[in-house]
Amino acid sequence: MDQLQKIDKKKLPRHIAIIMDGNGRWAKQKEEERIFGHHEGVKSVKDVVEGCAELGVQYLTLYAFSTENWNRPKEEVDGLMELLVRTIHAETPTLSKNNIRLQAIGDLESLPNNCNKELQEAIRNTSGNTNMTLVLALSYSSRWEIGQAAKNIALQVQRGLLTATEVNEKTVTDHLGTGMLGIPDPELLIRTSGERRVSNFLLWQIAYAEFYFTDTLWPEFRKPDLYSAILDYQSRERRFGLTSEQISSSK
Ligand code: IPE
Ligand code: IPE
Ligand code: MG
Numbered sequence: 317m318d319q320l321q322k323i324d325k326k327k328l329p330r331h332i333a334i335i336m337d338g339n340g341r342w343a344k345q346k347e348e349e350r351i352f353g354h355h356e357g358v359k360s361v362k363d364v365v366e367g368c369a370e371l372g373v374q375y376l377t378l379y380a381f382s383t384e385n386w387n388r389p390k391e392e393v394d395g396l397m398e399l400l401v402r403t404i405h406a407e408t409p410t411l412s413k414n415n416i417r418l419q420a421i422g423d424l425e426s427l428p429n430n431c432n433k434e435l436q437e438a439i440r441n442t443s444g445n446t447n448m449t450l451v452l453a454l455s456y457s458s459r460w461e462i463g464q465a466a467k468n469i470a471l472q473v474q475r476g477l478l479t480a481t482e483v484n485e486k487t488v489t490d491h492l493g494t495g496m497l498g499i500p501d502p503e504l505l506i507r508t509s510g511e512r513r514v515s516n517f518l519l520w521q522i523a524y525a526e527f528y529f530t531d532t533l534w535p536e537f538r539k540p541d542l543y544s545a546i547l548d549y550q551s552r553e554r555r556f557g558l559t560s561e562q563i564s565s566s567k
Pocket of ligand 2: 381384513
């Protein structure tokens with residue numbers, strides 16, 4: 317039985333989040349410029365999006381560019397922004413063909429104008445699609461997002477729309493980029509390239525996510541790797557603070 321057949325379709329993670337890492341190292345191995353790795357990484361994005369949609373995963377969030385990534389050499393940042401514009405433009409018809417809706421989280425205003433424009437257009441054009449939601453985290457960092465949520469909650473209190481004592485966990489959740497778009501917490505977080513860190517990604521939302529780390533570099537991560545990650549996820553017991561006995565007796 318191959319990996320795909322072993323997946324239990326009834327126990328799929330509803331939301332998978334991926335830290336796509338290792339493009340630069342992959343290019344270096346090939347004695348190419350870093351941007352070559354980013355281009356190859358787009359092929360992995362296409363394959364994994366297709367794989368998730370075929371399986372019936374409802375939300376896929378991809379960490380594509382972090383707040384901290386702005387500090388990379390200008391040439392790389394410019395190359396990534398150009399790649400982003402071109403990819404969104406070229407792939408929107410395929411998203412629609414596969415009934416996939418595009419969404420984005422992060423400080424989108426800080427993206428170059430043409431980039432944000434292309435993104436907003438793709439979001440608008442795919443807004444009626446219902447098979448899966450693909451969320452791009454762009455100019456994203458979790459601390460920025462939590463800071464924005466805190467500011468917006470404070471503004472609501474200041475305007476008398478909310479009292480300070482009403483602020484609770486749900487208020488914070490609802491004011492995050494994900495919460496404002498109705499995106500649930502990810503059950504599975506994947507990071508490629510052998511790094512075992514979160515790099516400022518979805519800190520609040522991954523409170524109970526299962527982590528899957530693989531040494532595979534992002535440009536080499538394809539559907540079979542996705543299936544391995546999901547199978548690993550399905551082999552785990554998610555306890556949410558309870559005992560194993562409590563979990564089995566509630567089944
Ligand atoms: C991930 O690959 C893509 C982005 C962060 C934009 P990297 O560019 O971080 O590749 P490495 O980690 O240097 O290999
Ligand atoms: C995280 O990768 C950000 C993205 C995948 C977009 P980085 O390569 O920027 O993270 P660090 O620097 O290794 O923590
Ligand atoms: Mg990296």
